[in-house]
Amino acid sequence: MRKRVNALAEQLLETLEQQGYRSTSPRRAVAQVIANQDKHFTAENLREQLPSLGRATIFRSLKLFVETGVLCRVLLEDGDLHYQLSHRGHHHHLLCVECGSSQDLLGCDIEELLQQTSASHGFELSGHWLEVYGRCRSCSKSESSAELAAV
Amino acid sequence: MRKRVNALAEQLLETLEQQGYRSTSPRRAVAQVIANQDKHFTAENLREQLPSLGRATIFRSLKLFVETGVLCRVLLEDGDLHYQLSHRGHHHHLLCVECGSSQDLLGCDIEELLQQTSASHGFELSGHWLEVYGRCRSCSKSESSAELAAV
DNA sequence: ATCATAAAAGATACCTGGTCTCATTAAGAG
DNA sequence: CTCTTAATGAGACCAGGTATCTTTTATGAT
Structure with missing residues (x-):
């Protein structure tokens, strides 16, 4: 189970690397955390779990993971936008x-x-x-x- | 044309009154402005047009107009939420x-x-x-x- | 017309999402 | 191992939105 999660995190990073982005330690940390989420989450949720990362870095990573297709955004009923792991494509x-x-x-x-x-x-x-x-x-x-x- | 617009603004206020809300001068001002919008708009757009109103009042009015069915929220392609006049119902x-x-x-x-x-x-x-x-x-x-x- | 009272307004502080700039650090190609 | 460029972190900034607290005002009863 733990192995599974790490495997997923690695997979997410690979996706970045394949698209020419560097595999940095903040990104590894973010990948690790989002691989562990079982539901949609916010930037703030991420920040709580990664208090050592800069705010901008969190947002930059989220954006990057969305762009590379790792994450997608979901609209909650109240209009809040959250993030969640994406299974590629529309x-x-x-x-x-x-x-x-x-x-x-x-x-x-x-x-x-x-x-x-x-x-x-x-x-x-x-x-x-x-x-x-x-x-x-x-x-x-x-x-x-x-x-x-x-x- | 001008008469039309005012008529619409009055109609919006009436909707509030029918639902037990007071017709105050800030609300009249907001109604006037939103009756004039021909496309979706943000709270900030409203604030620019009504600089004398308190920020909280703007947000409270928007919320109220949404609740009473006068406004609805629209999601833009980039995830921004805007407001626009609503033609009641789903x-x-x-x-x-x-x-x-x-x-x-x-x-x-x-x-x-x-x-x-x-x-x-x-x-x-x-x-x-x-x-x-x-x-x-x-x-x-x-x-x-x-x-x-x-x- | 006035008055009481409850609702609404305004100020302000706070939280979140999100971007920008700028100086510093680190990834990875050669 | 070094160089270049990408990425980070700090911080300022802007917008959406809520909560609290004090003051004002709309309206129903007198």
Whole structure:
């Protein structure tokens, strides 16, 4: 398990290196921490876990990891933007509002639908942002148990 | 034209009053200004136009106008959140990345599609956020003219 | 018309996200 | 091992946004 995590961190760094960025000790530290996150997080969360790093460095690393496709940004229901590990390429998230976990939404024909709809509004589509909120399988299960218990 | 604008501002205030909020002079000023905006705007934009109002008051008014359904928040492509006049109820925006104008996206069966897709991921859907980016009719026209001219 | 009271405003401090500059340090190519 | 360039850290700065506290003001009751 620990080995797994370190492997992931190394993988993240490799991604940077492959794109011509240096592997520095702050970046190694950041990679280590984000590889350990199981849900979306903020710059501040990172800072708490890496108090020795400069503020600017945190933000620069985040930006870099987003640019290189290691991280993506997720929009929370209240409008806050958080970061999370990204499984490359364009995708959407099913965000659990209960536990903060997220699943990727794949094989969704929303692109096509949007294309049609925009065109019918005289709109030349160039991009979109979609986030989906709800309860993941395990949270909706415990939710129902709680309801039963309350009766 | 001027009369129209004032009428809209009054309408916004009425919405507040109907929901039990007082009609104060700062709120009248804010209503006046937002009734005049033709695209999305930030708190800072508002502050520039209303330098005599306290900062907190600006934010409080914005929040209030959002809560009462007068304003809605729009997510820009870069993650910035702006405000714009809302035509009540749940809807999405077609945001022109060129001129900043926006159209409402109506009669889109995305809800249904999302419902199905989430269910197939064991996800109990509770909400979503969608923004669509592109070029509005008039901007894509002038874009093509520019291209032609450049040749 | 006045008055009480609750709501709202303004000032201010604070927190977070995020960028910029500038001087110093360190990665890694040769 | 050295040189160059990228990256860091400190710090100032700006915007969004909230909390607290004191003063003002809108409105309902008299």
